[in-house]
Structure formats: structure tokens, C-alpha cells
Amino acid sequence: MKPELADMAMRLGAGQLWEPGGPPASLAVVAVPPDAVPGVVAEVLDHDDAEYVTDAASVKAGLARQVGDRVTNVGRYVGGHPMAGRELSGPSAALPDLFEDRPWVLCPDERTQQQAMARVLTMIRLIGAVPMTMTATDHDTAVALVSHSPHIVAALMAAQFVHVSDHDVRLAGPGVTDVTRIAGGNPQLWTEIVTSNARAVRAVLTGVRTDLDRVLKALESPATNHHVLYDVLRSGVAGRARLPGKHGVTRAELATVIVAVGDRPGQLAHLFADVSAAGINVEDVRIEHSPGQPVGLVELDVRSNVEDDLTLALGERGWRIHG
Amino acid sequence: MKPELADMAMRLGAGQLWEPGGPPASLAVVAVPPDAVPGVVAEVLDHDDAEYVTDAASVKAGLARQVGDRVTNVGRYVGGHPMAGRELSGPSAALPDLFEDRPWVLCPDERTQQQAMARVLTMIRLIGAVPMTMTATDHDTAVALVSHSPHIVAALMAAQFVHVSDHDVRLAGPGVTDVTRIAGGNPQLWTEIVTSNARAVRAVLTGVRTDLDRVLKALESPATNHHVLYDVLRSGVAGRARLPGKHGVTRAELATVIVAVGDRPGQLAHLFADVSAAGINVEDVRIEHSPGQPVGLVELDVRSNVEDDLTLALGERGWRIHG
Numbered sequence: 254m255k256p257e258l259a260d261m262a263m264r265l266g267a268g269q270l271w272e273p274g275g276p277p278a279s280l281a282v283v284a285v286p287p288d289a290v291p292g293v294v295a296e297v298l299d300h301d302d303a304e305y306v307t308d309a310a311s312v313k314a315g316l317a318r319q320v321g322d323r324v325t326n327v328g329r330y331v332g333g334h335p336m337a338g339r340e341l342s343g344p345s346a347a348l349p350d351l352f353e354d355r356p357w358v359l360c361p362d363e364r365t366q367q368q369a370m371a372r373v374l375t376m377i378r379l380i381g382a383v384p385m386t387m388t389a390t391d392h393d394t395a396v397a398l399v400s401h402s403p404h405i406v407a408a409l410m411a412a413q414f415v416h417v418s419d420h421d422v423r424l425a426g427p428g429v430t431d432v433t434r435i436a437g438g439n440p441q442l443w444t445e446i447v448t449s450n451a452r453a454v455r456a457v458l459t460g461v462r463t464d465l466d467r468v469l470k471a472l473e474s475p476a477t478n479h480h481v482l483y484d485v486l487r488s489g490v491a492g493r494a495r496l497p498g499k500h501g502v503t504r505a506e507l508a509t510v511i512v513a514v515g516d517r518p519g520q521l522a523h524l525f526a527d528v529s530a531a532g533i534n535v536e537d538v539r540i541e542h543s544p545g546q547p548v549g550l551v552e553l554d555v556r557s558n559v560e561d562d563l564t565l566a567l568g569e570r571g572w573r574i575h576g
Numbered sequence: 577m578k579p580e581l582a583d584m585a586m587r588l589g590a591g592q593l594w595e596p597g598g599p600p601a602s603l604a605v606v607a608v609p610p611d612a613v614p615g616v617v618a619e620v621l622d623h624d625d626a627e628y629v630t631d632a633a634s635v636k637a638g639l640a641r642q643v644g645d646r647v648t649n650v651g652r653y654v655g656g657h658p659m660a661g662r663e664l665s666g667p668s669a670a671l672p673d674l675f676e677d678r679p680w681v682l683c684p685d686e687r688t689q690q691q692a693m694a695r696v697l698t699m700i701r702l703i704g705a706v707p708m709t710m711t712a713t714d715h716d717t718a719v720a721l722v723s724h725s726p727h728i729v730a731a732l733m734a735a736q737f738v739h740v741s742d743h744d745v746r747l748a749g750p751g752v753t754d755v756t757r758i759a760g761g762n763p764q765l766w767t768e769i770v771t772s773n774a775r776a777v778r779a780v781l782t783g784v785r786t787d788l789d790r791v792l793k794a795l796e797s798p799a800t801n802h803h804v805l806y807d808v809l810r811s812g813v814a815g816r817a818r819l820p821g822k823h824g825v826t827r828a829e830l831a832t833v834i835v836a837v838g839d840r841p842g843q844l845a846h847l848f849a850d851v852s853a854a855g856i857n858v859e860d861v862r863i864e865h866s867p868g869q870p871v872g873l874v875e876l877d878v879r880s881n882v883e884d885d886l887t888l889a890l891g892e893r894g895w896r897i898h899g
Contacts, residue, residue: 336749356747391743398740399748403755406733408812409787410726413780415815417721420714420857424679425722425819426659431754432726436816440809444802451798457736458795462788464732469781475774479767486763489731492738493759496748534743 262344271302278303280372282333287312287445291319298324305369307333311396312449313360313389321364328366331373332389334358334396335382342439350381357382360389363519367549370521371540384538386525397453399496404435404443405458411436464488507536508560510553511575512567524551524572531566533559550575585667594625601626603695605656610635610768614642621647628692630656634719635772636683636712644687651689654696655712657681657719658705665762673704680705683712686842690872693844694863707861709848720776722819727758727766728781734759787811830859831883833876834898835890847874847895854889856882873898 259270271278281303283293287310297306306329310316313332321327337355339346357377361370377384387395411433414422447454464485471478514520528535537554555563564574582593594601604626606616610633620629629652633639636655644650660678662669680700684693700707710718734756737745770777787808794801837843851858860877878886887897 336747338749338751355749358747385746387743392747395744395747398736398744399752402736403733403752405791405808406729407755408809409784409791410729411813411815411819412787412808412811413721413725413783413815414818415811417818419818420710421718421721422818423708423820423857424659424681424715424718426661426678428661428758429722429726430819431757432730433812433816433819434754435751436809436812438809438813440806440813443809444806447795447805448798448802451795455792455795458788458792460736461732462785462792464735465781465785465788468728468732469778469785472770472774472778472781475771479771482770483763483767485728485735486731486759486761486766488735488738489756489759490734490761490763492734492736493756495737495740495742495745496734496753496756497746534746 258344262347265344265347267344267347273302277301280304280376281306282376283308286310286442287316287449290316291323294320294330295323298326298329304329305366305372306330307359307369307373309333309335311400311446313358313392315449317360317362317389328364329369331365331369332360333373334360334392336400337382341437352377352380352382355382356385358392359384359386360392361386361521361525362389363522365521367514367521367540371549374538374540378539383536386535386538387529388526391529393450394453397450398457401447401450401454402457402461404438405447405454406461407433407436408443506556507554508557510555510560510563510567512551512553513573513575514549514551521551524567527567527570527572528553528563531563533563533566581667585670588667588670590667590670596625600624603627603699604629605699606631609633609765610639610772613639614646617643617653618646621649621652627652628689628695629653630682630692630696632656632658634723634769636681636715638772640683640685640712651687652692654688654692655683656696657683657715659723660705664760675700675703675705678705679708681708681710681715683715684709684844684848685712686845688844690837690844690863694872697861697863701862706859709858709861710852711849714852716773717776720773721780724770724773724777725780725784727761728770728777729784730756730759731766829880830877831880833878833883833886833890835874835876836896836898837872837874844874847890850890850893850895851876851886854886856886856889 263270281297283290283297283306285293285308290308290310294306294308297303308316308330310332311334313334317332320330320332324330335352335355335357337352339348339351359370359373359377374384410429467481468485471481475482512524514524525535533555535553535555539552541550541552553563568574586593604620606613606620606629608616608631613631613633617629617631620626631639631653633655634657636657640655643653643655647653658675658678658680660675662671662674682693682696682700697707733752790804791808794804798805835847837847848858856878858876858878862875864873864875876886891897
């Protein structure tokens with residue numbers, strides 16, 4: 254990081270600069286472009302610069318493989334992705350509530366140590382985000398749909414303004430400003446992101462093109478193709494309605510299921526896989542664990558109406574439920 | 577309008593309900609879907625329900641033709657389009673500052689009466705919007721680019737969420753929420769709008785498809801096609817940067833050129849055509865005119881640095897400049 258940016262971050266309250274060779278940090282958050290993540294994570298772990306490591310890159314499956322190839326103590330790393338950001342970067346773009354109530358995805362796998370998860374969960378909770386666990390592959394499919402493809406679509410629309418007259422763009426209002434806002438993001442970073450998740454993004458954009466072709470065909474003879482345009486626009490309304498608002502669940506609607514988890518590699522990944530197989534969304538998660546103890550407690554917050562289902566499903570799969 | 581909606585609008589301060597057969601309103605603003613505009617405008621003029629009429633539809637050239645075909649006193653009508661709106665409709669969606677500093681396009685033609693323009697300009701100024709004049713065709717080209725095509729693009733993206741799992745859309749953040757916000761608009765209304773402006777919308781969306789095809793092709797072998805993705809994303813940044821912010825010109829940067837205009841059909845249209853031919857943007861316009869007087873004064877506000885150019889250009893074309 255440039256010294257002047259580090260200085261600005263510190264003045265804004267980001268804490269103290271860690272000096273190379275100093276005592277290990279309790280958790281390193283590697284926030285670099287996706288291509289650079291495996292190298293930096295490996296460096297931090299190899300040099301013991303931090304006890305545990307997470308990252309913030311928006312593609313997870315490929316990274317997990319690359320980190321695993323490079324380091325032996327991969328259990329100290331857990332992939333993460335905060336679902337919040339701005340089209341601006343650097344400390345001057347910091348917002349105090351950027352992460353508040355936003356999902357922060359974690360992708361533990363069968364090698365992840367409980368303490369790595371516990372450290373990351375503590376940090377996530379401190380800044381007000383909501384942890385969510387899923388497999389790296391599920392994550393990549395989901396973000397292709399709700400983040401990477403929308404970014405491309407916004408850029409495709411904005412690109413049409415490059416070669417038109419000032420007079421034409423002068424009529425632009427809040428609508429098109431919203432549609433194209435994220436197109437202002439760093440093109441080098443987004444090229445890396447989209448490249449790392451190319452297959453999933455391509456699947457979504459192929460769907461966009463199919464619908465776009467229907468629209469273009471209909472616009473050739475619009476008088477007789479109202480129904481085609483209406484159909485696409487109505488699907489837009491229906492799809493839009495499926496997006497969540499601000500993280501919508503109040504604490505009152507939640508119940509907590511507490512599960513005893515042995516401190517062995519793979520236990521957390523198995524637990525979250527079993528929760529997922531039961532078709533239940535975890536709204537929040539905490540891990541109670543003291544290093545050296547053989548068993549930790551994982552607290553899963555779920556909507557009250559699925560509490561019994563979850564208790565039953567986990568019991569059937571051999572998990573020990575507390576409380 | 578449904579009586580309960582009219583009641584709500586009145587309670588919110590929208591004024592009094594006009595009763596059929598009552599004294600003519602000084603200005604009727606016909607705010608109905610585009611297909612219904614010509615019929616309603618003709619009815620208002622034929623019944624003398626109002627002295628002058630404007631509308632708020634987002635497509636103008638076709639409407640001007642249709643209104644002209646239906647009424648003899650078309651000079652009492654001037655087409656308008658407020659460049660502001662919400663994805664919600666009805667009086668409960670009203671916002672006090674919806675029009676503030678937003679462009680309100682007027683498309684006078686060679687038949688438009690000065691008094692019709694003056695009445696509409698007074699209303700526009702009362703609600704804080706900024707009048708802009710352009711030809712109906714120029715208007716339609718511009719809104720295809722900055723309004724109608726972005727609406728379709730937002731709908732195309734949102735439509736991809738219809739058939740995916742809750743788990744996948746749960747990660748949606750503010751970015752995709754912005755990209756798809758306007759896709760929530762009334763699909764019947766937008767079908768009409770897009771249909772009425774099909775040719776211009778098709779031209780823009782064809783550009784979108786060309787770029788989308790480049791992206792899809794690049795995503796087949798992303799490792800060797802970074803440059804294609806980067807190029808599209810960088811064009812997105814460049815296009816995004818061309819959109820205006822909040823109406824940007826302060827009063828201090830403006831100069832006023834006052835032009836004497838004879839009260840004859842076509843004078844206003846000629847004046848605005850001459851201003852446009854000189855390549856000068858009019859930031860604001862007022863008309864001082866008393867009915868029955870042979871000459872009105874049109875005040876054109878332009879950026880200070882083009883004041884002399886405008887004075888010269890209009891003088892050369894035979895206009896009488898005041899002050």
C-alpha cells in the first residue's frame with residue numbers, strides 16, 4: 254500500500270500499520286485483486302505474519318484450489334467475500350456503515366480449522382455484517398448472477414454513451430444513472446473478476462442475450478409484437494421483486510440451534526453441508542471455542558419456523574444438539 | 577381517475593378537482609399512457625376544457641403527428657416530457673422534489689402558439705424543473721438512449737432472477753439493486769413507450785448486442801481475451817463519466833439573451849431551430865408576452881461564454897436582440 258494511503262487510513266481510524274517482522278496479527282484480511290490473492294495468502298502463512306487469514310475476493314472456488322496448492326497449512330485460511338463495496342476505492346471512499354447488515358460469505362471446506370472460522374466471524378460481527386456460509390462453487394454461481402453479470406450489463410449500457418452528442422446525454426436522469434452506476438468500477442479489477450468466473454458469468458449473459466434477441470426481433474415490427482415486449486418487461490418486474498431488501502429478518506423471528514462440533518478438520522464443512530442439504534438458510538452463525546478444547550459449540554440462527562426441522566435433520570445426521 | 581385516487585391527491589395538496597363543464601383550465605397537463613394522449617388532447621381542445629394543453633408522454637414525434645391529424649387548433653398544444661419519474665405511480669408515490677432541477681423537454685413546432693409555450697414554461701418553473709426545447713425527433717433519439725434502452729436493459733438483467741433459487745438471489749447487494757431498479761416499472765406502460773419509439777430503441781440495443789456478443793465470445797476462452805473484456809469495461813467507465821450529475825450550471829455562469837419574437841405561428845419554432853443550428857444549448861427559457869400584443873420577448877439563458885456567439889448568430893439570422 255502506498256504510504257500516503259496508509260497514513261490516510263490511520264487518520265480515519267483504521268488502526269495501526271503492521272510492520273513486517275512484527276508479532277503475528279491474529280487475523281489477516283487479504284484485500285487485493287483476485288489474481289494476487291493466492292500469492293499474498295501463501296506469503297502471510299509461510300512467514301507467520303498472521304495466525305489466520307481470510308480474503309475479500311469475489312471469486313472463491315479457483316482461489317481455494319490455488320491457495321491449497323501453495324501452502325501446507327491451508328486450514329488456517331478461510332475464503333471470504335463481503336457482499337458490499339463501492340465503485341470508488343481507497344481510504345477516502347470509506348463509509349462507516351458499508352458492511353452493516355450486508356452478507357459476508359465464508360466458504361470453509363473440509364480442511365478449515367474452527368479457530369480460523371471463529372476469528373473471521375468475530376471480525377465480521379464487529380463491523381456489523383451478517384456471516385453466511387456456502388460452498389465455494391455455490392458462491393461463484395450466485396455472484397455470477399447477482400454481481401458479475403449485472404456489472405457487465407451496466408458496462409454494456411454505459412458504453413453506448415461514449416460516442417454520442419452532449420445534447421443526447423443531457424437528458425439522462427436518475428434511472429439511467431442507477432442502471433450504470435457500477436459500470437464506474439475499476440476495469441482492470443473487473444476484468445480479473447469476470448475472467449476468474451467466466452463459465453458462470455457466461456451462462457447468465459447467454460440468458461440475457463436470448464431475451465435481448467427476442468426484443469430486437471420484436472422491435473422490427475413492434476405493432477404486432479406487443480406481447481413479446483410485454484413478456485420480457487413483466488419478467489423484469491417479477492425478477493426484480495425477488496431481490497431482497499435490506500437484510501430483512503429481525504432478531505425476533507430467529508431461533509438459535511446449538512451444535513457441538515469436534516475440533517477435527519472437516520467438521521465445520523460437514524455441518525454446513527448438512528444444513529444446506531436440509532434446505533435451510535442460516536441467517537447468522539457464531540462459534541464458541543477455546544483453543545485446545547476438543548469440542549466447540551456452533552450456534553446457528555435460523556428463522557423460527559424452521560428451527561424444529563433443522564434440529565431434526567441434524568440429529569438424524571448424527572450431530573449433537575445442545576439446549 | 578378513480579375517485580379515491582383524486583381524493584388522495586387533493587388531500588396531499590394537489591389542488592381542486594376540475595368538474596366537466598366547468599370553466600376552462602388555463603393549462604391542461606395530459607398525463608396518460610402514450611397511446612391515449614392524442615385522444616385526450618383532442619377531447620380537451622375540442623371541448624374547450626382548457627385554453628392550452630401539454631402532455632407528459634415520453635415519446636413525442638408520433639404523438640405530434642397524431643394530435644395534428646385530430647385537431648384544427650393544434651397551436652394550443654405543445655408536447656412536453658418531464659425527465660423525472662419513479663418506478664411507482666399514483667398520488668401515494670408523489671415526492672415534493674421529484675422535478676427539482678430536472679430537465680422538462682418541450683417540443684414546439686412551427687404551429688405552436690407563444691402563449692401555449694408561456695403557460696407551460698410558467699408551470700415548469702413553478703415546480704422547479706428546467707425547461708429545454710428540442711425537436712420531437714431529437715427528443716425521441718435522446719430518450720431512446722438515456723431512458724428507453726436502459727429500461728429494457730434493466731428488465732433483461734432482472735428477468736434472469738425469475739427462475740433461480742432463493743439462496744442465489746440472497747447475495748444480491750446494492751449494485752444489482754440499482755442496475756434493476758427501473759425494471760420495476762409498469763410493463764404495459766413501458767411496452768407502449770418502447771413500441772412508440774421502436775426504431776431508435778432498436779438502434780441503441782443493437783449496439784448493446786454487438787458488445788455483448790464480444791463479451792460472450794471472450795468468455796469462451798477468457799485467459800487469452802483479457803483485452804476484449806477490459807475494452808468493454810473501460811468503455812463502460814468512459815460512457816458512465818459522460819452522464820451529467822445533478823443539473824450542473826449555477827445561475828452565476830449564465831447570461832440572458834432577450835429576443836423579440838412576433839406573435840405569428842412558427843416564430844418560436846424558428847427561433848429554437850436557429851439557436852440549435854448555432855450549436856448552443858439553452859439552459860433555461862422564459863417568455864414575456866401579453867395576449868393581444870403583437871410582439872413577445874423570449875429570454876434565453878445560456879452559459880456566459882457563448883452569450884456573444886448566440887447574440888451574433890441570431891443577429892445574422894435577422895432576429896432582433898434586446899438589451
